[in-house]
Amino acid sequence: MGYLTEAQHDIVSRAVAEAEMTTSGEIVTVLADRSDGYSDVALWWAIAASFTAMSLFAAFPQLFLARLDMLMGGWTHDWTHGEVLSIALGLGLLKFFGVLLIQLWQPLKFWLVPPAVKRARVRDAAVRHFKVGAERRTHGRTGVLLYLSMREHRAEIVADEPIAEKVPAEVWGEAMADMLAEISEGRLAEGLAAGVRDVGKVLSEHFPRADDDQNELPDRLIEV
DSSP, X not given: OOSSOHHHHHHHHXXXXXXXXXXXXXXXXXXXXXXXXXHHHHHHHHHXXXXXXXXXXXXXXXXXXXXXXXXXXXXXXXXXXXXXXXXXXXXXXXXXXXXXXXXXXXXXXXXXXXXXXXXXXXXXHHHHHHHHHTTTOSTTOOEEEEEEETTTTEEEEEEOHHHHHHSOGGGXXXXXXXXXXXXXXXXHHHHHHHHHHHHHHHHHHHSBOOTTOOOOSOOSOEEO
């Protein structure tokens, strides 16, 4: 199930069509649930928890063994080296699989992903979608991708090389701010439309529409 209804898709598609009326640029919009599964990050958290648990056991073995003695009825047990090693490994495995299990709850999993990792992977995903859907697919190489990733709460704007040469990345900041302001209020379609309109204004300044200009890329919003 997508994030937007058909009517909300139309809001974004109309915004793209209207923005392209004044520019030769082509705007592609992509709405993604997430940019990555972050399985490697989840694995590293599990490894870190396992290593920490075993390190604490190694540093304070008597504390752990005393607790085990209490669970076994309070009698002091003469632990062998093999038993202690087995306990350490068992504790590490328990922590490893336990941390992996709790990260099946998606809000926690994404909360544990460092912001820098999210930022990099959202950018990578946006570039991948751009290469597939917009890069060099227009006559004047004037494609722009507006990408929004919901789980990471991040957006990216990627432009073809001729646009990037004329428009510094900071210029897209206003489009990003207007878009995210609407989205933070729960108006997802309106936020995407606002970002599209701002991108269209920038493109119209540098790449005005020619008389023979044709629509080369679809105006519809793509949900992935």
